[in-house]
Amino acid sequence: GENVEQHPSTLSVQEGDSAVIKCTYSDSASNYFPWYKQELGKRPQLIIDIRSNVGEKKDQRIAVTLNKTAKHFSLHITETQPEDSAVYFCAANLNSGYALNFGKGTSLLVTP
């Protein structure tokens, strides 16, 4: 079936460094790509999303890029801080609709 692959599964960076998480998807009809952050013991929360009519979107220290031809999208976090430590999930919508397919998640650890 349609799926979303996410890499790496774990990522450790030092405070102030950048972190990059990459995802690929297989559904050609996908046109909405959200990223969710889930802190330990808490619910997933949307941090940024991108739609297929743009190639890049930025919100302060986080940015997402999309390459529709290659079916790749990536999350970039700059100037990482310890509070960025969490599990990050990428997702792609199924068949241009409202149901989402999620990646397996990336556990990001930012060490002081």
Place this chain on the structure above:
Amino acid sequence: ETGVTQTPRHLVMGMTNKKSLKCEQHLGHNAMYWYKQSAKKPLELMFVYSLEERVENNSVPSRFSPECPNSSHLFLHLHTLQPEDSALYLCASSQVAAVRSYNEQFFGPGTRLTVL
């Protein structure tokens, strides 16, 4: 209460029990979702209720039965579960304008289910 709420937050049940999970959204949304979150696995979409249709993941066993009496409430009825069904069950809601539309999904805190 605001946002998406779920009860109970924790549930331990035997394989022969019948229980129900409840979700309520206070956001005025018209779509509600059930997800299963297991360790080292993607968030798995189980069921969606939206625009008067129900969409289900065909891989979900029949021992899970959803019910959506109105746009604000969603239930997941559980019966004769297996230990491998132990997981965090998350509810979410969103506002959907049409079948080919999408919007942010807001998640509840989840129910941590343990099947003995």
